[in-house]
Amino acid sequence: MLWIAWRILVGDTAKYLGMIIGVAFASLLIAQQASIFCGLMRLTVSQILDVEGAAIWVMDPDVQFVDDIKPLSENELLRVRGVEGVRWAVRFFKGLGRARLAEGEYQQVVLLGLDDATLVGAPQTILLGSLDDLRQPDAVMMDRRGFERLWPGEPLSVGKTFEMNDRRAVIVGVCESRRTFQTFPVVYTRYSQATMFAPHERKLLSFILVQNEPNVDADALCRRITQQTGLQALTRNGFIWKTIFYYLRQTGIPVNFGITVLLGFIVGVAIAGQTFYLFAVENARQYATLKALGLSDARVVVMILQQAVVVGLIGYSIGVGGAAIFGLLIQNRSKLAFFMPWQVLLGTGIAVLVIVLAVSVLSVRRVIVMEPAEVFK
Amino acid sequence: MTMAVPQGEGLAVVCRAVTKEFRQGSVIVRALRGVDVEVRMGELTLLMGPSGCGKTTLLSVMAGILDPTSGSINVLGSDIERLTSRQKTAFRMKNIGFVFQMHNLLPALSAMENTAVPLLIARRPRNAALAAARQLLEGVGLGERVDALPSRLSGGEQQRVAIARALVHRPRLLVCDEPTSALDAKSGHAIMQQLRDIAVEPDRAVVVVTHDPRVIEFADRIATMDDGRITDVRETKA
Ligand SMILES: Nc1ncnc2c1ncn2[C@@H]1O[C@H](COP(=O)(O)OP(=O)(O)OP(=O)(O)O)[C@@H](O)[C@H]1O
Ligand SMILES: [Mg+2]
Numbered sequence: 001m002l003w004i005a006w007r008i009l010v011g012d013t014a015k016y017l018g019m020i021i022g023v024a025f026a027s028l029l030i031a032q033q034a035s036i037f038c039g040l041m042r043l044t045v046s047q048i049l050d051v052e053g054a055a056i057w058v059m060d061p062d063v064q065f066v067d068d069i070k071p072l073s074e075n076e077l078l079r080v081r082g083v084e085g086v087r088w089a090v091r092f093f094k095g096l097g098r099a100r101l102a103e104g105e106y107q108q109v110v111l112l113g114l115d116d117a118t119l120v121g122a123p124q125t126i127l128l129g130s131l132d133d134l135r136q137p138d139a140v141m142m143d144r145r146g147f148e149r150l151w152p153g154e155p156l157s158v159g160k161t162f163e164m165n166d167r168r169a170v171i172v173g174v175c176e177s178r179r180t181f182q183t184f185p186v187v188y189t190r191y192s193q194a195t196m197f198a199p200h201e202r203k204l205l206s207f208i209l210v211q212n213e214p215n216v217d218a219d220a221l222c223r224r225i226t227q228q229t230g231l232q233a234l235t236r237n238g239f240i241w242k243t244i245f246y247y248l249r250q251t252g253i254p255v256n257f258g259i260t261v262l263l264g265f266i267v268g269v270a271i272a273g274q275t276f277y278l279f280a281v282e283n284a285r286q287y288a289t290l291k292a293l294g295l296s297d298a299r300v301v302v303m304i305l306q307q308a309v310v311v312g313l314i315g316y317s318i319g320v321g322g323a324a325i326f327g328l329l330i331q332n333r334s335k336l337a338f339f340m341p342w343q344v345l346l347g348t349g350i351a352v353l354v355i356v357l358a359v360s361v362l363s364v365r366r367v368i369v370m371e372p373a374e375v376f377k
Numbered sequence: 378m379t380m381a382v383p384q385g386e387g388l389a390v391v392c393r394a395v396t397k398e399f400r401q402g403s404v405i406v407r408a409l410r411g412v413d414v415e416v417r418m419g420e421l422t423l424l425m426g427p428s429g430c431g432k433t434t435l436l437s438v439m440a441g442i443l444d445p446t447s448g449s450i451n452v453l454g455s456d457i458e459r460l461t462s463r464q465k466t467a468f469r470m471k472n473i474g475f476v477f478q479m480h481n482l483l484p485a486l487s488a489m490e491n492t493a494v495p496l497l498i499a500r501r502p503r504n505a506a507l508a509a510a511r512q513l514l515e516g517v518g519l520g521e522r523v524d525a526l527p528s529r530l531s532g533g534e535q536q537r538v539a540i541a542r543a544l545v546h547r548p549r550l551l552v553c554d555e556p557t558s559a560l561d562a563k564s565g566h567a568i569m570q571q572l573r574d575i576a577v578e579p580d581r582a583v584v585v586v587t588h589d590p591r592v593i594e595f596a597d598r599i600a601t602m603d604d605g606r607i608t609d610v611r612e613t614k615a
Contacts, residue, residue, distance in 0.1 A: 001497060004486065011485025289481040292442050294470025295498045296463065372442040375481055376433045376554050 001295070005303035008283055009310060015282075016311070018275040023315025023352055024322070026268020030261050031323035031340065031348040037257040038344060039337025044247045045240045046178030047110075051092070051121040054209035055218045057239045058089070058225060061232045065246040066239065067182075069094060071203035072231070079229045080208050085216035086225070090115035092207040093194040097187065099150075100163040107150060110186045111164070113194025113204075120209050123188055128156050129173025134190060140169045140197075143177035146185020164197040179337070265351055272315070273359040276308065280363030284370055292372040304364050312356035320348055388451075389550055389582030390416035390439050395448030396605075397434050408434040409445065410605035416550075421573060421583040421595060426602035432586040433554055435602070439584065440473050440552045441465045453549050470498055474543035476553035476572075480535045482527040488514060488538045489523040495546040506545075513541040517571055533564030540571060551576050553585045557592060569595040 010016055042049075047066050048057075058080055060070035080089045093113030100106055114121050114134070122131050123141065133139055147156055160171045169187070177186045189197065195204050210233070212221045218235045225233035234242060248254050287300055327338040397409040408431045416422050416439070424432050437443035438450060441457045442465075450457055453472055460468060474495075475481075482491045492510035497503065514523050517537040527535055536556060543551055553572065557565030569585075569592050576583050577597075585592070593599065593613065601609040 003503075004483070004490075004494070004497065007485040007490075008483065011483075285481065286483050289475075289477075289483070290494070290498065291466070292440075292469065292475055293495050293498055294466055294468075294473075296466050299498075373437040375442070375475070375477055376437055 001299055001303055002306055005306045006310065008286060008303075009307045012279060012283070015275050015279040019272050019279065019311045020315045020318065022268055022271030022273075022275055023312055023355065024318035025271060026264050026355060027316045027319025027348050027352050028322045028326075029264025029267065029319075030351050031320045031344055032326055033257055033260040033264060034344045034347060035323060035327055035338050035340040036336060037253070037261075038341060039339035040253060041244050041247065042339045043179060043181050043337050045243050046180050047094070048236060048240050048243065050123065050178050051209070051236075052124060053120050053211075054090075054236070055212055056210040056222055056225070056233055056235055058208040058210055058229075058231050058233045059206070061230065063232060065243040066094075068246075069206045071201065072205040072208065073203050074205060076229065076231060077205065077208055080210060080225060080231070083221070083225050083228050085213050085221045087211045087213045088118075089208050089210045090118055090120045091191045091205055092121050092209045093191050093198070093204055094206040095194075095198050095204075096184070097164045097197050098199075099169070099185070099187070101150065102162065108184050109146065109164075110180075110182065110184050111194055111197055112186065112188050113191035113198075114188065115209075116190045116192050119190075123175035123177060125176035127174045127176060129158050131173070133158075133172035134188065136170070136172060138168050138170045138193070139172040139189065140193070141173040141175050141188040142171050143186040144174050145177070145179070145183070146187070147171075147174050149183070149185060165199060167196050169197065265355070268352070268355050269358060272311070272355055273362065276311070276359040277362050277366070280304065280366050284367055285375065287367045288370055288372055288375045291370075292375045297368050300367055301364050304360050304367065308356045308360040308363075312352050316349060316352045319352075320345060387418040388415050389418045389453060390414075390584070391451040392435070392439070393449045395435070395438060395450060396446045397431070397438060397443070398446045408605055409438070409448075412448070412602075412605070412607055414600055414607045414610065416582050416584055417598065418549075418582050419577065419579045420597035421577050421585060423593065423596040423599045424584060424586045424602060425588060425599060426608075428588065430602045431605045432588075432602055436552050436554055436584060436586050440475065440550070441469050470495070471546075472549050474546070474548035474551040476536070476539050476543045476551070476556045478555040478558055480527070480532075480539040480559075482535060482538055482542070484527055487524045487526060488519060488530065488534075488541075491527065491538055492541045492545050494542060495548075499546060510541065510545055513545050514538065516575055517541050531564070532560050533567060536560060536564070536568050537571060540568070540576070544576060549581050551581060551583045553583070555587055555589075556585060557587065557589055562591065565589065565591070 060072060063070055077089060080086060095111050097109045097111035098106055099109050119131060127144055134141060156174045158172050162169055198204060212218050222233040222235060324340060327340055330336050330338055392412050392414045395409055395412040399406040399408055412435055426432055438445050439452060445458060457465060489507055489510045492514055493506035496506035496509060511523050514520060517540055519534060519537055557568050573595050596613050598612050600607055
């Protein structure tokens with residue numbers, strides 16, 4: 001009977017397409033908005049993602065998210081190093097600097113200071129120059145986006161200079177960095193150098209990056225560090241989630257996107273639901289005939305579910321595919337964040353499933369409640 | 378009801394004191410007011426009477442697609458008012474063939490596929506079902522049109538497909554509600570002729586509801602209804 005269900009479905013081309021468009025539209029809207037939401041959330045943590053090589057971040061107990069810098073004093077570093085299970089612990093400076101260009105213009109930059117000896121937290125993709133060049137006096141490395149912003153139209157190059165805090169900085173390399181909410185250029189330098197570039201402050205130690213001993217669990221070590229030093233210690237993932245939750249709590253982002261996703265859901269239910277319902281009503285006579293001829297209600301239900309699943313699958317594929325294409329198209333052209341992890345696909349799939357099931361329940365009711373005697377009407 | 382229904386020799390349907398009431402809001406419509414009637418095997422029985430007298434209701438009750446309010450109906454030896462809805466569904470699948478006024482073919486299926494539907498419902502393999510359907514369509518003179526969609530067929534041809542569908546699973550009771558009323562006189566005549574020729578068999582009963590006096594010539598027996606009751610049953614010389 002399943003091929004009959006299929007033929008009934010495609011036999012009514014207009015409604016068949018209408019239902020698919022409804023589901024496709026809903027899943028496009030849901031997947032696309034959810035992906036932009038995920039993209040934005042990823043933006044908030046890109047500065048954590050850019051730091052690889054350390055399992056644990058140690059910071060002031062009051063720090064809420066990655067840009068919420070509350071510097072530590074130098075002897076905290078020694079105390080952290082003293083905690084059992086710590087393999088190594090290094091300084092990491094993160095702050096804002098003011099670059100004064102040759103032309104006399106000023107530009108805010110994100111200043112990152114890496115441990116002089118190990119350069120832990122260094123950029124992962126270096127386009128020009130090498131990491132070792134950072135060890136030269138006054139050396140800094142700038143991210144490509146920042147370079148293009150400061151010297152638009154010029155090819156990437158080393159040797160450009162600017163001033164920070166009245167000190168000369170020489171660009172010895174260009175690297176990639178993940179986009180952030182702030183579009184400031186990112187400047188990497190050694191920690192000792194960064195302390196001179198940064199505006200004078202009493203304390204400069206933003207974070208301590210820690211690696212655990214191989215046989216020590218990172219989460220357990222975090223707890224131990226907190227216990228012994230009173231500092232906040234988080235795994236890289238823990239810090240990522242803390243930052244994301246901070247943005248979720250403190251901004252209207254989730255609400256705004258929640259509303260759009262909900263809207264997509266409602267629109268999908270409305271379009272697909274209404275068309276499917278009309279479809280069921282108009283085909284009710286066919287189902288009544290089949291029931292009169294001896295088709296059981298259970299098999300009628302299976303036929304309707306099959307029709308709904310077919311519509312759902314096709315609509316879902318079109319919608320999610322459309323969202324992915326949209327993502328590819330905007331990836332290079334605009335500043336809109338777009339990130340479609342598998343969870344978005346799964347979530348959209350579940351939403352579509354709910355739409356499709358809700359709609360079939362309506363239709364099934366319409367067909368089951370109907371007496372087969374209606375065929376003689 | 379414990380009253381036993383006398384199952385006479387060669388009786389396909391026996392109705393005793395059958396009533397059916399429809400509730401429409403606060404109004405109760407009494408469509409059947411105590412019907413006693415028998416349908417014989419091997420005969421074509423006409424059910425006639427004015428509009429609204431209860432013909433379709435009685436036919437639906439006989440076919441097991443509508444439950445009576447009271448009374449007993451024995452169809453092919455089964456007291457169908459005692460069957461559960463699921464059993465009735467299975468009973469129809471096995472024993473009843475339907476011809477509707479508006480043919481009720483599935484518009485997306487070809488003539489052959491439509492004809493095969495009762496066999497497919499009975500879970501017969503698709504190829505066997507389609508082969509049987511083709512044979513029956515040839516029997517009603519539609520051998521050339523097996524792949525046509527219903528919308529490509531004339532009203533008379535559609536009704537012939539409907540007859541083929543009604544017979545494909547070899548049911549023992551064939552119920553037809555106004556099979557000719559949507560057709561012109563000539564096609565109606567042809568359809569009745571076909572029903573007589575291929576549907577009426579010793580082991581099958583055919584009940585045809587109509588108010589078209591021109592089909593009387595095809596009947597073995599005519600039951601006349603009025604206002605929810607059988608008022609007259611007479612034999613004709615078909
Ligand atoms: N589902 C229903 N709900 C309410 N009333 C109904 C229903 N079905 C039939 N009736 C009523 O029952 C009575 C008998 O209807 P039925 O359809 O059996 O008549 P009929 O003899 O077939 O008429 P016609 O020749 O016009 O087809 C009519 O008064 C009709 O309005
Ligand atoms: Mg009628």
